[in-house]
Amino acid sequence: MKNKEQQGKGDGKGAGSYLNLFFAQLDLLNFFGHALVFGIGLLIGITLTFFVKNFSFINFQIQQFSLPSNTLKPPPFSPISSNISLPIPDIKTKNESHCFEGLVLDSGKKNTSSSPQKDNQTIPSSNSTLVTKVVNFTRIGLSEFLKSPMAMHDMSDEELLWKASMVPMIHKLPFKQTPKVAFMFLTKGPVLLAPLWERFFKGNEGLYSIYVHSYPSSNETVPKNSVFHGRNIPSKEVRWGENSMIEAERRLLANALLDFSNQRFVLLSESCIPLFNFSTIYTYLMNSTKTFVEAYDLPGEVGRGRYRTQMRPQIRLSQWRKGSQWFQIDRFLALQTVSDYHYFPVFLKYCNPNCYSDEHYLPTFVSIKFWKRNSNRTLTWVDWAKGGAHPSRYYRNDVNNEFLNKLRFGTSCDYNGHTTNICHLFARKFTTHALDRLLRFAPKLMQFN
Numbered sequence: 001m002k003n004k005e006q007q008g009k010g011d012g013k014g015a016g017s018y019l020n021l022f023f024a025q026l027d028l029l030n031f032f033g034h035a036l037v038f039g040i041g042l043l044i045g046i047t048l049t050f051f052v053k054n055f056s057f058i059n060f061q062i063q064q065f066s067l068p069s070n071t072l073k074p075p076p077f078s079p080i081s082s083n084i085s086l087p088i089p090d091i092k093t094k095n096e097s098h099c100f101e102g103l104v105l106d107s108g109k110k111n112t113s114s115s116p117q118k119d120n121q122t123i124p125s126s127n128s129t130l131v132t133k134v135v136n137f138t139r140i141g142l143s144e145f146l147k148s149p150m151a152m153h154d155m156s157d158e159e160l161l162w163k164a165s166m167v168p169m170i171h172k173l174p175f176k177q178t179p180k181v182a183f184m185f186l187t188k189g190p191v192l193l194a195p196l197w198e199r200f201f202k203g204n205e206g207l208y209s210i211y212v213h214s215y216p217s218s219n220e221t222v223p224k225n226s227v228f229h230g231r232n233i234p235s236k237e238v239r240w241g242e243n244s245m246i247e248a249e250r251r252l253l254a255n256a257l258l259d260f261s262n263q264r265f266v267l268l269s270e271s272c273i274p275l276f277n278f279s280t281i282y283t284y285l286m287n288s289t290k291t292f293v294e295a296y297d298l299p300g301e302v303g304r305g306r307y308r309t310q311m312r313p314q315i316r317l318s319q320w321r322k323g324s325q326w327f328q329i330d331r332f333l334a335l336q337t338v339s340d341y342h343y344f345p346v347f348l349k350y351c352n353p354n355c356y357s358d359e360h361y362l363p364t365f366v367s368i369k370f371w372k373r374n375s376n377r378t379l380t381w382v383d384w385a386k387g388g389a390h391p392s393r394y395y396r397n398d399v400n401n402e403f404l405n406k407l408r409f410g411t412s413c414d415y416n417g418h419t420t421n422i423c424h425l426f427a428r429k430f431t432t433h434a435l436d437r438l439l440r441f442a443p444k445l446m447q448f449n
């Protein structure tokens with residue numbers, strides 16, 4: 001019995017263990033099945049995560065749609081955009097948005113000759129009746145940008161030179177430009193021979209601009225009807241033969257460069273006079289294929305003797321040049337001069353004292369980099385024949401037609417590949433004592449207007 005029981009038990013036991021085994025196998029199968037499902041799920045999960053992370057806008061959409069249904073109406077405008085005063089496209093303001101379109105189109109119309117102005121726009125509305133709408137906007141045309149700036153400003157030298165060094169990369173002009181000559185007067189005080197220059201400029205408005213660098217910025221009263229009125233630029237003290245002279249020249253060039261219509265740049269002193277009428281000088285300068293910076297190599301104390309060996313390697317002795325400070329250059333060379341931060345610092349550091357950078361900086365700089373387009377001569381006549389540190393001065397009795405004609409036609413030189421006897425357009429040094437007779441002879445001789 002016991003045995004039977006045992007057997008029975010054993011049987012029962014045997015059946016139980018069989019079942020156990022069966023269930024265990026089933027469990028194992030289930031386990032693998034679950035594991036498989038879990039694995040696949042995990043894979044999909046990881047893939048989705050990457051996908052969603054890469055495209056955040058999808059993330060955004062998912063968030064949007066997962067919001068409770070009562071927020072499904074269009075999301076409110078953010079406080080930032082709701083305060084923008086532009087018409088928000090909204091069913092009620094549909095006509096306004098039409099008007100707005102018309103406005104945008106209109107302001108996009110380019111008219112370079114029109115100056116900024118406030119316009120009352122008359123805009124045809126969509127239902128084709130005219131609706132007059134007072135629209136308050138200022139046209140920003142190119143004309144505002146091209147306007148000749150005031151001579152006086154409050155820029156520092158550094159700011160001024162940087163601004164002046166800007167150059168358009170597109171060379172074809174989208175507007176008509178009348179090129180101007182910038183007459184730049186570097187003076188100690190007032191332009192002494194101003195009455196003669198007034199006669200010279202008369203009737204040629206729009207073809208020239210004037211800049212005066214004088215220190216101390218003498219507030220001598222320039223009459224309102226004078227061509228020199230309001231033409232003083234912010235100036236600093238200048239010492240003869242020192243680098244401050246070059247700084248003043250660069251200051252004048254930079255101010256003149258701010259006016260895009262200035263294409264030629266002439267440096268003059270208070271003792272300079274014109275030798276021809278405006279139209280002759282204008283054409284001569286404009287038509288020239290060369291720039292006029294006097295430059296020559298001069299052995300001896302007052303030439304090569306002023307070279308400093310510390311200027312190497314930027315400037316070598318063989319590159320050292322001398323020449324008159326009174327130049328006539330074009331816009332390209334003017335831009336290069338105000339932008340020169342390679343050679344000028346060498347002069348600032350080593351060309352002093354008794355080095356006279358005003359006679360060496362520009363001739364040397366131009367001869368190193370831009371000699372191809374330079375004539376190596378100046379258009380300003382001067383007489384050094386008497387010797388000494390200063391050229392001859394001219395007083396009342398020196399001025400007569402014969403003398404003036406000698407300056408006008410007395411030499412021969414090259415102009416655009418041809419020999420000419422018009423080699424000087426300006427002359428120095430004339431004193432105020434000569435003014436009276438200059439005014440008497442010059443206009444008739446030179447055929448001023």
Ligand SMILES: *[C@@H]1O[C@H](CO)[C@@H](O)[C@H](O)[C@H]1NC(C)=O
Pocket residue numbers: 079080082083
């Ligand atoms: C709009 O701007 C005004 C002042 O500029 C401010 O008081 C107001 O709270 C702004 N409205 C919104 C919706 O931000």
Ligand SMILES: *[C@@H]1O[C@H](CO)[C@@H](O)[C@H](O)[C@H]1NC(C)=O
Pocket residue numbers: 095126127
């Ligand atoms: C807007 O234009 C519709 C026709 O496009 C016109 O019926 C409606 O009167 C206009 N509303 C206003 C305010 O001008």
Ligand SMILES: *[C@@H]1O[C@H](CO)[C@@H](O)[C@H](O)[C@H]1NC(C)=O
Pocket residue numbers: 111112113114115
């Ligand atoms: C530009 O405006 C001026 C005056 O404001 C006008 O004389 C000229 O005809 C206009 N040019 C064009 C192309 O609209």
Ligand SMILES: *[C@@H]1O[C@H](CO)[C@@H](O)[C@H](O)[C@H]1NC(C)=O
Pocket residue numbers: 119120134
């Ligand atoms: C433009 O509108 C202003 C103010 O509404 C008005 O004084 C002026 O006369 C208007 N100008 C023209 C040309 O209609």
Ligand SMILES: *[C@@H]1O[C@H](CO)[C@@H](O)[C@H](O)[C@H]1NC(C)=O
Pocket residue numbers: 127129
């Ligand atoms: C056009 O607009 C005017 C003024 O808002 C309105 O009186 C007129 O009914 C509109 N015409 C049409 C065809 O919608």
Ligand SMILES: *[C@@H]1O[C@H](CO)[C@@H](O)[C@H](O)[C@H]1NC(C)=O
Pocket residue numbers: 134136
């Ligand atoms: C136009 O703008 C000026 C200032 O910008 C303002 O004083 C004037 O009231 C405005 N006029 C209109 C009609 O919006």
Ligand SMILES: *[C@@H]1O[C@H](CO)[C@@H](O)[C@H](O)[C@H]1NC(C)=O
Pocket residue numbers: 219220
């Ligand atoms: C220059 O002008 C200032 C103010 O405009 C005046 O105070 C000063 O006295 C003037 N100097 C000369 C030399 O006229």
Ligand SMILES: *[C@@H]1O[C@H](CO)[C@@H](O)[C@H](O)[C@H]1NC(C)=O
Pocket residue numbers: 276277278279280446447448449
């Ligand atoms: C300027 O002088 C030249 C001769 O030197 C003359 O032919 C020309 O007509 C003069 N110009 C004017 C505008 O008088």
Ligand SMILES: *[C@@H]1O[C@H](CO)[C@@H](O)[C@H](O)[C@H]1NC(C)=O
Pocket residue numbers: 283284287
């Ligand atoms: C200057 O050049 C223009 C155009 O090339 C020409 O018409 C004019 O005669 C020239 N003037 C002189 C003085 O060479």
Ligand SMILES: *[C@@H]1O[C@H](CO)[C@@H](O)[C@H](O)[C@H]1NC(C)=O
Pocket residue numbers: 295367371374375376
């Ligand atoms: C100007 O001088 C340079 C040397 O500094 C020379 O190479 C050039 O040919 C000269 N130009 C003219 C036009 O004489």
